Amino acid sequence: MSLPVPLPTLRIFEAAARRQSFHAAATELNLTPSAVSHAIRKMEEAVGVVLFERIGRGVSLSPEGEALMRHVERGFDEFRRGLETASARAPRLLRLHSAPSFAAQWLTPRLARFYTQNPDVEVRLSASTDYTRFENGEFDADIIYGLPRHEGLVVVPLAEETLTPLCAPHIAHTIESPVDLLRHQLIQSDTKQFRWPAWFTLNGMTMPSSLCGSRFDRSFLAIAAAAEGLGIVLESTLLAEREIARGRLVAPLSGRSQDIRYVGHHLVYPRPVEKKNALRSFAQWLARELCIELTTFV
Template sequence: MKMLQMTFHYSLEQLLAFQYVAEHLSFKKAADQLFLTPTALSHRIKKLEQQLNLQLFERRTRSISLTPEGEYLLKHVQAGFDQIHTALMQLEQNRQRLFTITATPTFASEWIIPHLPELQQRFPDVMFRVHSSYDVVNMASGMYDLAIRYGSGDYQGVNIEFLAGDEYVVVGCPEMDLSELAWQTVPLIHFTWGDEYCPNRVNWQKWFEKQGMHIQAGQPQVFYTQESHAIQAVLSGQGVALLSRISVAHYLKNQKMKIVSTHREQAMNYYLLTLPDADFIVNEVKNWTRTVFEKSYDSTV
């Protein structure tokens, strides 16, 4: 225990100073490489010698040399610092890169998460994080590698790539009989992002007005702030919803819901956002995202 406690008196700075002086056999050269004054460097060496109660250098007028004790210590100090350097290099090489994809909530759940195992297999040394939000993204913060956002495309300080245009369609469960659909009594499922996220709001009020109709007093209605909740309400047969075609594409393709009106509302677009200096992995993940979407999305369904 005493030996362990004694070793704490010898700092890495002292041992590193000793190694540099011993390898160069020059206080001046060692001080220059360590960005120290010769006086400060000499003080570290003297303190180490005092703590060891040993002389590590033979000091002459114009030169220095190692004592036998100094040669012994140098061999072990070099080996120790080599091991530390090797350990640090291995930690750096084995460190997984954290890659954050931020997308609107429904796009994340419908288009990113189901395909994430494929992405992880393609980049085994990358740890992926999926962040969902409707908020305007600040790519300059360094928190995100790839952003997928819905809007008008007027984003600043980033590379912008158009991914897809969207539209809102009226959907219901597959069993719904369109010949008996009564717009005056059918339960309406509402979902709205709010003006701060979707300036050209698409909602039932506007949809009815364009059809020359209006929502009836007492007509069953339920409001959701999460699009995924509105989707689940449609899937469970609770009514009809006005939803993003991109958000419900898989359900339409798999015939788990169907479009129940020919009238559609034009919406905004989805964009891929990256920083101008994006590296190879960022661009590969971005291209993968585009490929997955384009392979799966069928706007004719």
């Protein structure tokens, strides 16, 4: 039985539904917005229902469109999996998303080592502040900061991280106790689970209500600012390990204050992806690099 809608049109529908925009779908597929709109209109005529509700210059799926999208997503995901399985000569592909600071500070500098140990695996890495939803099959796994916002995912805790004050060496010699920090610019990492007030409380102090210092919404920016001598940052030694190893950052209160220790990052993925050999290879390598034990992939 032939399909009432050709596969290229289904691809246009999937892109428009995922992006909630005919214009964005056109850009992704290298088409014009009018071509996308025409294809959707012909598809609606073929299936006999309205698939998109037009709202101003945007679109949203109708109830019938949402029902169709669930099936189309699964269908294209099966196509992709089938092609990966059939293409035995192609490298094993891992589509990985990551929190930006972990990707920039820890993962990317180690990818060469991963490829040396796993030459048959290709990692396609994307980094953004949005958590992966996994519904459209765009990614196989995500390294997130904190815990996932959606249920039904396998969650693998990564290494315990240490949050401690870090600064450039020329600032460190002026700091002998926690109270000395108050004489300096304190760099704020706004998205950290634990920030300066928690550290001061742990060390028996109350942080003043007003402090001077730069504010950043990503750890890699705060770490870079501290390495340039802009102040003292409360950051993860895991994320800042390159700057520490190169002597650009030091922990002035090491052994003289209490540090915050917690598991900040997690590897998450849908249960069916656990069978994918590329993910298994990556997770096992990740565990070796971080010196942790896996409760999965054993």
